[in-house]
Structure formats: C-alpha cells, structure tokens
Amino acid sequence: MQTRLKESLEDIKENDYELPERINQQEITTVMLQNIGAIDPYLRVDLIHDILSTFINQGKYSEQQLRNMLTSLMNKNYLFYRINTSKQEEDAVFRRSYSVLLMSPILAKHSQSSFLSEENIHRVWDNLKKYMKQEQDHRGHVKGKGWVHTMAHAGDALNSISSCTCITAEEVKGMLPIIREQFLIDRPYLFDEEERMVTAIMSMFDKIEKEEKVEWLWTFLYKRRGWKDPAEDLIINNSKHLLRALYFRMLENDEGDMCEVLLQILRELRKQELY
Incomplete structure (x- = not known):
C-alpha cells in the first residue's frame, strides 16, 4: 500500500506538482491525510506534507475543501490521536505533530483570502490551546523516523493564527501560560523549538500591553x-x-x-x- 502511494506521490512531484491523469485529487488527498503520520520520514515529510502544503499554497483546493480539511485535522483521529492513551515514546505522536503542522499553510491561506469565519478561527484557537495543554511528547528527532518536533510545529500554527484580527488579548493571555508550562520541563529542547515558538510569541505580543x-x-x-x-x-x-x-x-x-x-x-x- 505505502509503496504504491510513494510511487504516486513521486510522480506528482516529478510532474512539478501537477496531477497525472490517472490520479484523482480528492482520492489522493484522502489517502495522504490517512497517512499523515506515517513512520517512514520520506513518505511523511518529503512526500505527504510537502505535497499537501504545496497544493494548499498553489490554490488547488477550494475554500470549502480547506475548511473541511481543517475541521478533520482537529478531531480525535488527527490532532488528538491517542494523546491521552499512548505512551510518551509511541509513534502516535507523528500523526498529531504533522496534523498541527498542516494547519499552518491552511491558516496562512486564510490570511490571503479570508475564507474562515470568526467562529472557525476561535474553534481552531481553542483546539490548539487544548492540544498544547495535553501534548507530552517533546522529542525533536527520532533516529530512523525523522522529525517529531511537536512544539516547533505547534509554534508554526500559533504564529499563523495569531495574526488573525479576531484573536483577542484575552485569548493570547490564556495561551501564554500554557506555552510556559511546555517549555519549563525537565527534558532539553535540542532542535530550535524555542526559535519557532518565539516567532509565535512575537505575533501574540502584538495583541497585549507591555x-x-x-x-x-x-x-x-x-x-x-x-x-x-x-x-x-x-x-x-x-x-x-x-x-x-x-x-x-x-x-x-x-x-x-x-x-x-x-x-x-x-x-x-x-x-x-x-x-
């Protein structure tokens, strides 16, 4: 299954991200989302995440498709996949981490064409807040499996959503203590997680007083x-x-x-x- 998927995705990249006639966009998108947390880093990062984010940036999805994708990413099978039941070192984290990472290009696309309602934005914020409270896997990189980077990926999503005008000072003040709790831990961050989160913090700081x-x-x-x-x-x-x-x-x-x-x-x- 994954071998065939890799071959199809490699064909897309080799074709400059244009779909070959034999590949249906909706079907391949569904399969990519189903495999968003694949253990194979080449499939997960170089193919699935790269192609999905490129398709989003290039406008290959309709606004409704992007809304549906964002809604799916926030459910228990993606952003919250086994978050309270899996052991810290389990591979379920890849599904969570790459779900939150994919939110960033969708939110960036919204900043260009405002296709999400304020209710949608607040729902995303609330889910990111819930995720930040619950995520306990802080690994940066795993040998043979690649990047985990939960806090770096969360930082990217928080940076993208913080620029939305409807995000309030009160919402920011509710998120900042959670960021503190995620960084004052007894496990070292080794892969510039703080740099990615600081980008989000700077964006959030625009909303509150000195x-x-x-x-x-x-x-x-x-x-x-x-x-x-x-x-x-x-x-x-x-x-x-x-x-x-x-x-x-x-x-x-x-x-x-x-x-x-x-x-x-x-x-x-x-x-x-x-x-």
Missing part, C-alpha cells in the same frame, strides 16, 4: 527547590534558551525596553545555576 508581556516574562524566573536534582538544571536551561531567543528577536525589532527586561530576568536566572 505590562502584560513583562508580567508573563518574569514567570520564566524558575526558583529551584534544591541543588542536587539535575532535572532542575534542564528546566533552567530551557528557560534561558527561550528568553535568549526572545531577546535577540526583540533586539532585531529595536524594542530596547523589552530587551532590558529580558536581560534582568536572565541575570536573576543565573543565580539559580548550579555551576
């Missing part, structure tokens, strides 16, 4: 409980990495006041370092 940004940033000043548990060092390192990424992004935007706040927090955070 005082609210500062208040949230200070919550990254982790106060360790003792000096013997190396897990706390991992938490502190994750905090530092996100704050540093945010500092340089603020620096690029000439936001000197926010840079100074970030430097203050980083100085205080150094006092929590073991070495």
